[in-house]
Amino acid sequence: MSKLIFIFLAFIPLLCTSFTPERPSDRRVLVLLDDFAIKSSHSLFFNSLKSRGFDLHFHLADDPKIALQRYGQYLYDALILFSPTVERFGGSIDAAAILDFVDSGHDLIVAADSNASDLIREIATECGVDFDEDLAAMVVDHSGYAVSATEGDHTLIASDDFIKSDVILGSKKIEAPVLFQGIGHSLNPTNRLVLKALSASPSAFSANPKSKLTSPPSLTGSSISLVSVIQARNNARILVSGSLSMFSNRFFRSGVQKAGSPTKHEKSGNEQFFTELSKWVFHERGHLKALQLQHHKVGEASEPAIYRINDDLEFSVEIFEWSGTSWEPYVADDVQVQFYMMSPYVLKTLSTNGKGRYFTSFKVPDVYGVFQFKVEYEKLGYTSLSLSKQIPVRPFRHNEYERFIPAAYPYYGAAFSMMAGFFIFTAVHLYNK
Template sequence: MTRWPFVCFALLLLAVHWSAALNIEGSSKRALVLLDNLAIRESHSFYFKQLKDRGFELTYRSSDDSSLQIVKYGEYIYDHIILFAPGTKEFGGHLDAEVLTQFIDAGGNVLVVGSNTIGDAVREFAGECGIEFADDKNAVIDHLNYDIHDNGQHTLIIASPDNLLGAELITGQSKRAGLPFLFRGIGMSSDPENPLLLDVLTGSSTSYTANPDEQTLTDYPATVGKRTLLISVLQARNNARVGFVGSLDFFSNDFFQNSVQSNTDKKSVKSGNEELALALTDWVFKQRGVLRARNIRHYLKSDKTTPSYYTIRNDIVFNVHFDEFVYDKWMPFNGTDVQLEFVRIDPFVRTTMKNKGGQLEANFRVPDTYGIYKFIIDYNRIGYTNLYSATQVSVHPLRHTEYERFITSAYPYYISSFSMMVGAFLLSFIVLYHRDDSAKPKAE
């Protein structure tokens, strides 16, 4: 009977370890869905069903719920947040723009959508991420690229796949499929000095953001041409991801099902909204484009042992295994552009690693300069999480017994030394054994 408490304690530790392992592996899919009203749950049911089929645990809450919270006992109870509440002026409970920013700093992911009315809470959070929505009652207008079902204001625009970011990790096969997108919402602009932001989908050259109810433009439009952002994403330095979409209707059942029929081309084609919306969600919620490095090893090429320190001009090998997280599974990474740097303040060696089924390897010779070095891998590519690895080693000079005994470039000095020795020997021999007859006394 006395063993049961210890058994229960061991099982509890195992459960905690298993839960933490799931979180580390990226398998946790707890998502909080914040809605302006419950009708959105029905009008966007196809999108939510696709998320459930992908294994996400969706929790629906009203954005102004007084009991709303994302932290409990110091731990985040959600891994992802979907903000389908663009008109919210103030979040309920213990949620605000600062808490959402802290959620991102802790590694959480957020998907934000907008509409013709943007509340202060969403605007403040978007501003923290470098995104600025246009003023309320504004909409993206395009008088040349609009659907025939438009109400006459030309706000139901058709976004071309040519204006889509060419990164399949983020957009999936949408660009290759060539299907147009239906968009009805507000335009955005991004901070040009923020290198973490990516423009995923922009308007055409004839699009602009303004109030469609005004007959004439009194002010310059908020955004013009391809500077009109429809979809943008951000990947923070801690690899947390945030997506911004200016249209709530972009994820609706109608836009998923409706065909696109341009005002100039009467041909009807399927909308590409569903493919792009799901691919974007998969990327934001880290179902794609997540990398990890493991089994880092470095050793001498000659005997494959890892010494406590290396010596200058040693031939060494560096190995590391890269994995890519793809839909709940870790797969070998097949990239061929991963570089390794051998750094002592500045890189002394930079080489591209060979990839053999996820096993990356680099062979090089240690520089003829001793000191403290680091093996550094800094892999930063569009669509992938930033992967940084640094392994420190020391490089010693040669011992006195390890230097070469005879150096080719020193042969002239060797010859001069031996020639001096031979000359000294000959001179000594001559001095000792040479007889000078002229010095002898003459006989009388």
């Protein structure tokens, strides 16, 4: 009995730090490595996660004891794959298990390189990212290379073509270019969920740097993505990088000067880039929640069970954004509500008080049936919101119509004139000799 109590007490910290709707940032992170040397060579990146409260669990990718779930419950909130050469994961993990992990709403970081295995390529492809099919290919740029690159070998690239999104990369501008050395990839054109977080320059191409080009490269210019991000429909987030070296201490600390630029930066933008990007991937930024969806008639406070056509109503909802430590009011001018039955009968942009509350008022359409209040909000970098509440709308009862409807006055006049004419005709017919 005492042993069971000890096991329960050991699991309490695990349960308290796990992912919850009230605290959406990932806490328990499984890190799979090709070699434990990566733990020290990439320690700056790992330490930045630990300093923000993440609990990292390091294992070799082929460790036979690793598992993502036990007894139907996931043991981790996020997964980092720093094992580009792994041919087969250990334990119960495989490509299908990782994709199920993402389908369950968990987050993923995948780092590849020029030696990326078919397993890593398969996972990336399922996420909407296609690495160059040439196994020896690397991204080469004879114009945008880093000045410190080996003469003639321009595979060390200094890129500053970032995604234009403050919610993904933070509001502070990344001044220094990011160092990249690895394999390029393209985005699946049928997948609208994947975005280029860092792109190659127009002069870049993907090819084997040790052999002579005999045919046009399959990937060229700005169509080459160096780092991509995906937000799935279930709001799980994925980062795919074509370079494991990008996360290394050496690249974090290196000075950088882009070819053709007179400015030399004492430190590359890698650390700031991946710190900000990891905040987004792990839901420390751009995570929204909505609550208190309310509606009622104008002048009333309680929510009715049914509306009547042409009623005036008020609608409100509260939206907050997770800042990494607390929920803060979300302020925007593009949140809309639909009053919906088969199609929107009313579409209104909501006003806000700047404290997270959004509101509007409108008249119920002169159509009865079962309607829905729908708030469907999608914005680049933010988790999507989809809320709905059903409400029936009835017509007027027989005793609720106006006694005399102004629009019917001509008909009233016609009826009474007919009656008067009939009376006059009858009188004339009876008494006329």
